[in-house]
Amino acid sequence: MIKKFLMTPGPTQVPPQVLSAMARPVIHHRTSEYSELFARVNENLKYVYQTGNDVLSFASSGTGAMESAVINLCSPGDDVLVAACGKFGERWRDLADAYGLVAEFHEYEYGEAVNPDDINRSLEANPHIKVVFVTHSETSSGVVNDMQAIGAVVEDFDAVLVSDSISGLGSAEIKTDEWMIDVVVAGSQKALMIPPGLAFVSVSDKAWALAEKARSPRFYFDWLKARKGLAQAKPTTAFTPPVSLMAGLDAALGLIREEGLQALFHRHIIMGRATRAAIKGMGLTLFSPDEDRSSSVTAVRVPEGVDEARLRIHIRDWYGVQLAGGQGPVKGRIIRIGHCGYYNYSDIIVAITALEMTLMDLGHPVQLGAGTQAAEKVFAEDIEATGDETV
């Protein structure tokens, strides 16, 4: 009787309503029944994206949709700017390299945020920069960049702004239109609460103008093909879509609409706040910034004398809690607790409890209950402030 708690920043837990929607018999994708589902999904994606722009969907992981942004916006030899503060920011650079772009690369330490002033300086110095690639929620460190400030900078230039919001969309708010984010990339397996296999991009008019001229070779990830399918009276995709994942997404977006965007973001803010309070309460040190924006994933320094791999195996095998480790230069130095998507107070309390007990099991001095107490206080304060039941 091992009860499992998936607490990684993707894949994330999937609600039973979504699992059962995915288990329904498969329908054909060139039918009215599917078009109606697809149209509803597109409408609800726009709601989560807070956009009037087209949202395109691809059968792929999030990386596929990132690649689609590179090849649909750029031609070989184009100047682009990549501002990276972690592993997924570096992926923009790798993609730019793979497609022969000339990338100016701003690199920040893992745990730091992108500085919008640096982007401004680069755009002023090089008016040929066509696209700025940034990460909204940097899953590898827990940093959530200030997309509103970055959008306000790029708005004044010809460059198109692309945000990897794969672990951000639906947990750390992004106002696509109001903040002038031309392209927002998202994935299914984070706050959208379905399994991996679907990815999305929203495309602004400014981005479409660039896409119509871009000459990178492309076929499967061609945005123009996808737009043609969307524009039909019975909207469809260029290629066979993952219909069962789409049925799951339809159910998940229904849950999001029911909760409402403001409640959704509030829940994530409170979960992040409670997790950080708990981590500090049990005497550990945060790696991700101690700010409300960090609402998707909380990164924690592994205390001296504790082996990170051993910690994660122990907490999984003894308490059923699956955490993520560090990537790149912070591998072995941090653990990450994901809380984007189908999570609430109960998951946070379980993860913190399991972490306290695991530290004790591994011989690290810890006062049992100190973390959970700190988390509970955050939840209680929230109930008092909002008059609502807890998140």
Place this chain on the structure above:
Amino acid sequence: MIKKFLMTPGPTQVPPQVLSAMARPVIHHRTSEYSELFARVNENLKYVYQTGNDVLSFASSGTGAMESAVINLCSPGDDVLVAACGKFGERWRDLADAYGLVAEFHEYEYGEAVNPDDINRSLEANPHIKVVFVTHSETSSGVVNDMQAIGAVVEDFDAVLVSDSISGLGSAEIKTDEWMIDVVVAGSQKALMIPPGLAFVSVSDKAWALAEKARSPRFYFDWLKARKGLAQAKPTTAFTPPVSLMAGLDAALGLIREEGLQALFHRHIIMGRATRAAIKGMGLTLFSPDEDRSSSVTAVRVPEGVDEARLRIHIRDWYGVQLAGGQGPVKGRIIRIGHCGYYNYSDIIVAITALEMTLMDLGHPVQLGAGTQAAEKVFAEDIEATGDETV
């Protein structure tokens, strides 16, 4: 109480065992639990592929995996040969065009098969041809090409042979190694009996040698990245895989192993034979060839005076049977009955019955029961010949 029968050549019906496997809670993809599942899936894919080659998997539709073959084997300006006898053969040409290849294009009428001698002639005339792209089971027409003969031709040249077996693998036999097919592309939503969203390629040593030199830009679909993941002690994918579809595939491959390859192919041959007998028995004309190789999909000419769209809507709305129409030049002229994957005699009989009754409803002269009788005779003959219960 509408009972639905999905009889299209992709997506196809999904067994309940697979649907329930997909509805299990999501597991993380960087765990031993997932690696074990992935290793088992890879082993069982090799069994279905009849190969010792690596089989790579991608979160994408089948077209994504086709694109992966083009970009991993070719460099801009390369000479290639495309032999096409339908819509999906034409896709190889579109892909070659998108990536700046110089494609010699053999075009056959829809309903015709590729002639291996034509391939031989082209390869003799142009020794620079690096890759030959063909379609194994041409879903748009029901033609199944003679891959054994084509493999025997290409074997004598330096060119690599790529087969789109998206609707063939697991229904129309392909002996990847014995027939010398260097790259076999497959999709999840056909005879592999799971929903769309996963695609596969097998890669021979001859193909790997080419892939290591190919210079087309690529990232998400890079075979070398995928191979690196496969080669690890705990095999994994380069990017987040669609774990729920993989869990479904694991269950589906378990069913295939239980049935056994020879029984699997026999079942498909008999279903194809019964469907063709029924079509002829009810006085209609086959569009796909009347041969046992055509075991994935049966294409039928729409009789004079019957409107194809009306027929398909009627049979769907009145009898719950979803058929496919024609594509490209045969749009409106044929209907297609899919029977690759989770199908047996019961589905064939239901589809034929519904087709007979639909024709009657639409005022086309038909003798009710003539088609089902012809199909039943095929099943009965098979039972007599094999001593087995019916397929």
